[in-house]
Amino acid sequence: AAKRAGGNMHCFYEPGMDHDAEAAVELQRDLRTALETGQGLSLHYQPKIDSASGQIAGVEALLRWQHPQRGAVSPVVFIPVAERFGLIGALGQWVIDEAARQIQAWRGAGLSMRVAINVSVHQLRQPDLVDRVGEILARHGVPPDLITFELTESAAMEDPSATLRIFERLAVTGVALSIDDFGTGYSSLSYLRKLPASQIKIDRSFVQDLGSQSDARAIVKAVIKLSHALGLEVVAEGVETVAQQDILKQLGCDQMQGFLFARPMPATHLQLWALSDEVPANRPTFRDSVFN
Ligand code: C2E
Numbered sequence: 001a002a003k004r005a006g007g008n009m010h011c012f013y014e015p016g017m018d019h020d021a022e023a024a025v026e027l028q029r030d031l032r033t034a035l036e037t038g039q040g041l042s043l044h045y046q047p048k049i050d051s052a053s054g055q056i057a058g059v060e061a062l063l064r065w066q067h068p069q070r071g072a073v074s075p076v077v078f079i080p081v082a083e084r085f086g087l088i089g090a091l092g093q094w095v096i097d098e099a100a101r102q103i104q105a106w107r108g109a110g111l112s113m114r115v116a117i118n119v120s121v122h123q124l125r126q127p128d129l130v131d132r133v134g135e136i137l138a139r140h141g142v143p144p145d146l147i148t149f150e151l152t153e154s155a156a157m158e159d160p161s162a163t164l165r166i167f168e169r170l171a172v173t174g175v176a177l178s179i180d181d182f183g184t185g186y187s188s189l190s191y192l193r194k195l196p197a198s199q200i201k202i203d204r205s206f207v208q209d210l211g212s213q214s215d216a217r218a219i220v221k222a223v224i225k226l227s228h229a230l231g232l233e234v235v236a237e238g239v240e241t242v243a244q245q246d247i248l249k250q251l252g253c254d255q256m257q258g259f260l261f262a263r264p265m266p267a268t269h270l271q272l273w274a275l276s277d278e279v280p281a282n283r284p285t286f287r288d289s290v291f292n
């Protein structure tokens with residue numbers, strides 16, 4: 001256990017420990033309340049942009065929590081708390097349900113939008129996940145091909161054979177699968193070939209270094225070539241500059257996502273953004289949106 005905790009080991013010796021532990025217990029209690037009442041939880045949506053056309057190819061749903069006292073708490077903080085305290089199953093289900101509801105609301109407004117949902121490896125371990133996903137989609141009447149699940153490469157690699165089994169069962173339901181934060185999880189070529197994923201997302205760290213470091217460019221180039229050879233679509237995450245966009249386009253990256261195009265935004269804003277997609281010049285920009 002000591003080895004797995006790695007760089008975080010020092011926190012066990014810090015005087016702040018009691019405070020940290022207490023804060024986590026408080027957070028899980030408040031998160032439980034939020035789940036029970038549905039208050040304070042929402043999804044924001046960040047577009048994935050088709051590199052060739054500049055059109056919106058879909059969106060990624062990102063969970064937001066407005067804490068009654070603390071204000072906005074980052075998912076980087078509360079998702080691990082939810083995992084640790086056994087809340088991730090319920091939270092993950094809330095996310096899938098809310099995304100499905102939103103997809104139908106958008107369809108009612110004439111907008112057919114693909115939505116990618118992040119899933120935690122803890123969620124994948126729920127034995128009834130596949131049934132529950134099927135139940136939620138059926139209840140809302142959502143066509144499964146509008147749903148993509150994103151799982152990080154490192155999460156997939158925690159138990160590669162278990163991931164493969166669950167992916168295979170999920171794929172049968174008709175949802176698409178995407179490998180998130182790719183390049184940081186050390187998956188093998190033979191493993192990638194076996195996974196029924198249709199998309200990989202190149203980790204932001206590689207995108208960040210694209211302009212300045214030639215090895216980052218070489219890695220991204222190789223990843224795109226390899227992925228295309230395996231029939232996978234490639235998305236670059238964290239695109240913030242036109243220089244990065246230009247290089248990625250040159251290297252044949254299929255889709256891009258990042259603050260350069262749009263920050264995650266509430267559903268109503270996304271709808272405006274997407275419906276004015278035909279005329280990019282008229283598209284309201286939310287680059288500087290306060291929502292994130
Ligand atoms: P992720 O799935 O890799 O999502 C991308 C994160 O990068 C998001 O942070 C997004 O706001 C941020 N981002 C997007 N474009 C840019 C950019 O150009 N520059 C920079 N610096 N950042 C950018 P966010 O929303 O704080 O989410 C963080 C992580 O929390 C996500 O990483 C995901 O792993 C997790 N997460 C979020 N929502 C959910 C959820 O519903 N379920 C689960 N299991 N995890 C979630």
Ligand code: MG
Binds near residue numbers: 060118150180
């Ligand atoms: Mg993601």
Ligand code: MG
Binds near residue numbers: 180181201237
């Ligand atoms: Mg990511």
Ligand code: MG
Binds near residue numbers: 181204
């Ligand atoms: Mg990431």
